[in-house]
Amino acid sequence: TQLLEQSPQFLSIQEGENLTVYCNSSSVFSSLQWYRQEPGEGPVLLVTVVTGGEVKKLKRLTFQFGDARKDSSLHITAAQPGDTGLYLCAGAGSYGKLTFGQGTILTVHP
Template identity: 90%
Template sequence: TQLLEQSPQFLSIQEGENLTVYCNSSSVFSSLQWYRQEPGEGPVLLVTVVTGGEVKKLKRLTFQFGDARKDSSLHITAAQPGDTGLYLCAGSGNQFYFGTGTSLTVIP
């Protein structure tokens, strides 16, 4: 049983479309991170959110941490082919628990 569930598991969209990825848990986390992974490589950190209700923007990516610090979302505006990859959320404490992942494909 994984602490963090992501949805959708797979997403294939056309360039220019918007999308949202969800990360949900029944547990409260002190902070939550989002990572992006490309084939053959390890995940790379995109953002860390700490405060309930916090919203962070990274160019076309918007990250939100739920008020109760149990869930988070990643919204991408006007997706580009370069956004293709596996997106992973991770809840942190002494351990880091990762979500099930969302594989995004952006078609030119």
């Protein structure tokens, strides 16, 4: 069974601080994805990483994929209250089926 371990589970920070969320897999997926989910809505895709060592930037968000394609991180610079939400990593398997980590609930206080 492929598993994704995500940490930390909860993160409460002040506006302007930096943070990192980690996602570690017991095996290799064809791709790894990061989602953000707000209350009452479904997850929304932020980024997909495919190649080992890959780094992608989305404004203040930086995503890294480990060389062995088993671990990934999401780094947010100068967090803002609008970044508050549930962040999920997910590995894509056969048919595109997603295996999700447990999620990180981020709260950014003004």
